[in-house]
Amino acid sequence: MKIYSYVCKMQILRSMTYKFNVYGNIIMQTIIMLTTSFFWKALYQNAETVQGVEIGSMLTYTVISSCISVILTTNVEQRITRSVEKGTIAVDLMRPVNIFAVFFAEDLGNVVALLFQNLLPIIFIGCIFIQVPLLASGASVLMFLISLCLAFFINWLLAAIFGMWAFTAINMHALLQVKRHLIRLLSGSMIPLWFFPEWLRIVLEAFPFVYLYQLPLSIYIGKCDGMSLIRGITIQLVWLAVLSFIFYILQKRAARKVMIQGG
Amino acid sequence: MIEVKNICKSYNVIQKGEGFRGALKGLISRESEKVQAVKNLSFHIQPGEIVGFIGPNGAGKSTTIKMMSGILTPSSGEILINGRDIHKYRKQVVQDIGVVFGQRSQLDWDLRLGESFELLRHIYRIDKAKYEETLNIMDQILEIKPLLSKPVRQMSLGQRVKGDLVAAMLHAPSVLFLDEPTIGLDVGAKYSLRKFVKEVNEERNTTVILTTHDLGDIEQLCDRIIIINNGELIEDGNLEEIVDRIAPYKTLVVEYYDEKAPEHARCELFFHEANVAKYRFMKKDITAAALIQALSAEAQIKDVSIEEAGIDDIIRIAYGQLKE
Numbered sequence: 001m002k003i004y005s006y007v008c009k010m011q012i013l014r015s016m017t018y019k020f021n022v023y024g025n026i027i028m029q030t031i032i033m034l035t036t037s038f039f040w041k042a043l044y045q046n047a048e049t050v051q052g053v054e055i056g057s058m059l060t061y062t063v064i065s066s067c068i069s070v071i072l073t074t075n076v077e078q079r080i081t082r083s084v085e086k087g088t089i090a091v092d093l094m095r096p097v098n099i100f101a102v103f104f105a106e107d108l109g110n111v112v113a114l115l116f117q118n119l120l121p122i123i124f125i126g127c128i129f130i131q132v133p134l135l136a137s138g139a140s141v142l143m144f145l146i147s148l149c150l151a152f153f154i155n156w157l158l159a160a161i162f163g164m165w166a167f168t169a170i171n172m173h174a175l176l177q178v179k180r181h182l183i184r185l186l187s188g189s190m191i192p193l194w195f196f197p198e199w200l201r202i203v204l205e206a207f208p209f210v211y212l213y214q215l216p217l218s219i220y221i222g223k224c225d226g227m228s229l230i231r232g233i234t235i236q237l238v239w240l241a242v243l244s245f246i247f248y249i250l251q252k253r254a255a256r257k258v259m260i261q262g263g
Numbered sequence: 264m265i266e267v268k269n270i271c272k273s274y275n276v277i278q279k280g281e282g283f284r285g286a287l288k289g290l291i292s293r294e295s296e297k298v299q300a301v302k303n304l305s306f307h308i309q310p311g312e313i314v315g316f317i318g319p320n321g322a323g324k325s326t327t328i329k330m331m332s333g334i335l336t337p338s339s340g341e342i343l344i345n346g347r348d349i350h351k352y353r354k355q356v357v358q359d360i361g362v363v364f365g366q367r368s369q370l371d372w373d374l375r376l377g378e379s380f381e382l383l384r385h386i387y388r389i390d391k392a393k394y395e396e397t398l399n400i401m402d403q404i405l406e407i408k409p410l411l412s413k414p415v416r417q418m419s420l421g422q423r424v425k426g427d428l429v430a431a432m433l434h435a436p437s438v439l440f441l442d443e444p445t446i447g448l449d450v451g452a453k454y455s456l457r458k459f460v461k462e463v464n465e466e467r468n469t470t471v472i473l474t475t476h477d478l479g480d481i482e483q484l485c486d487r488i489i490i491i492n493n494g495e496l497i498e499d500g501n502l503e504e505i506v507d508r509i510a511p512y513k514t515l516v517v518e519y520y521d522e523k524a525p526e527h528a529r530c531e532l533f534f535h536e537a538n539v540a541k542y543r544f545m546k547k548d549i550t551a552a553a554l555i556q557a558l559s560a561e562a563q564i565k566d567v568s569i570e571e572a573g574i575d576d577i578i579r580i581a582y583g584q585l586k587e
């Protein structure tokens with residue numbers, strides 16, 4: 001355990017010193033926040049509420065969604081892809097550690113660094129240009145944090161399971177981009193599913209993606225409470241269990257299939 | 264104690280189609296071909312041995328080292344290190360192994376050398392006092408301390424290899440694998456590397472297995488060599504014994520005053536150009552002195568020298584590049 005907390009600490013320091021990608025994401029999130037908020041403002045021109053949600057809540061949804069995207073940043077797939085490409089995966093495998101625990105610790109360290117490098121600027125920009133996020137109630141914030149935690153683990157497991165493909169030296173760079181954008185689109189992070197046609201909503205609710213963004217977001221704005229909240233968190237727990245199981249089975253086999261490139 | 268029992272390793276090499284269509288097809292079905300890199304290899308290594316692992320390019324040396332250090336899983340067969348199967352108990356067994364790849368570093372590119380060591384200290388759970396002690400010993404052999412504050416990305420190849428050697432020894436492993444450690448090093452750096460291997464072996468009784476294409480490394484360090492070719496074991500044994508067995512001859516080089524070179528029944532004249540002739544003779548057939556005497560009776564000799572069959576010849580014979 002001590003090993004992994006040290007790895008995490010080192011990763012925080014490393015991410016703090018090398019600020020790769022950080023500004024790019026701030027700009028990206030600003031653009032997403034601005035365009036979605038214009039979209040909402042246009043839509044709400046002739047209506048007080050849509051589907052029982054006010055414009056203020058919708059703008060809050062937009063800002064918090066960008067914040068969640070920072071928390072749900074994973075590097076594990078990239079990390080595996082790059083290590084396999086360069087052959088440095090050999091170094092990870094010759095040490096007395098569980099490589100996935102190391103990857104998790106590194107991702108955790110990254111996210112902690114991103115809280116300062118990415119989350120703060122995004123909240124700041126969001127507050128100034130769009131809307132100071134409204135609080136539905138203290139209880140909803142607490143439930144939001146719990147749901148966000150679960151989303152973090154589900155998201156990481158999805159990434160790790162996906163990343164295992166890279167062990168057999170499949171070039172994953174393009175696939176990773178596709179996955180990232182697909183998740184943002186299918187998870188209700190920009191447009192919540194209650195604006196989608198009924199059948200599509202039902203289909204998407206069968207996938208884990210909605211429970212990454214839309215569930216914590218609806219909890220935050222107070223749209224999801226009571227029974228639907230309990231139902232949502234339960235589904236998150238079920239996904240967590242299912243993915244943990246798949247992860248556990250696959251990781252045992254994955255390390256055996258590792259390709260080590262280069263002499 | 265290392266026991267390698269009938270290990271085989273085949274790589275799946277994926278056939279990629281040409282162009283865009285090939286790439287698309289590759290997404291759906293992936294035809295793969297098996298390449299046998301290591302075939303049924305077995306050997307035992309006792310504690311405290313220094314074993315040279317040699318063979319031509321692509322022989323399967325690195326593959327074998329990677330399997331012995333727990334990085335790759337053999338397709339079949341088993342590897343026991345100090346009695347434990349490395350692939351069943353990888354996490355425990357690698358605690359007792361150090362590995363250095365000459366062409367790949369285990370040091371962290373983003374950190375200073377000292378920080379990289381500190382990370383390893385945590386990973387291998389080495390206590391501070393022990394760590395300082397090892398570092399002092401390593402400093403005496405490799406003069407590592409001045410490098411500690413240097414970022415790894417700014418180090419020269421030689422400095423980096425030194426760093427890697429120390430990194431591999433920090434947790435005081437009983438087995439050290441070195442895969443082409445001297446590649447690209449200058450004479451001075453090679454010298455300190457060999458000194459390092461000798462001292463670590465003598466002081467700590469560390470077992471060392473090294474692969475190299477530098478015969479100097481073998482001659483100066485190894486009591487035992489294992490030769491492999493095409494993934495198969497060809498020779499395994501004491502260096503001198505192998506020399507005596509597969510190349511039990513010497514070469515007499517004679518320079519005459521004129522171009523006529525006499526022959527002798529008990530040796531073979533295999534080279535003759537201008538005034539110089541080379542004779543190959545078996546040690547059991549005739550002594551060098553007798554041969555020189557017989558030759559000098561027939562022609563006037565200016566100079567002679569004797570060449571022993573060295574490791575050079577052994578390797579070429581073993582690799583099948585030189586006919587006996």
Ligand SMILES: Nc1ncnc2c1ncn2[C@@H]1O[C@H](COP(=O)(O)OP(=O)(O)OP(=O)(O)O)[C@@H](O)[C@H]1O
Binds near residue numbers: 259261274275298325
């Ligand atoms: N990742 C890989 N994928 C496919 N084939 C591989 C891979 N790594 C090695 N091979 C093949 O396995 C064989 C043995 O390679 P290996 O690297 O073990 O050779 P080596 O003895 O270390 O050679 P060298 O002296 O050149 O380092 C070679 O034929 C090589 O092409």
Ligand SMILES: [Mg+2]
Binds near residue numbers: 263324325326442
């Ligand atoms: Mg090699």
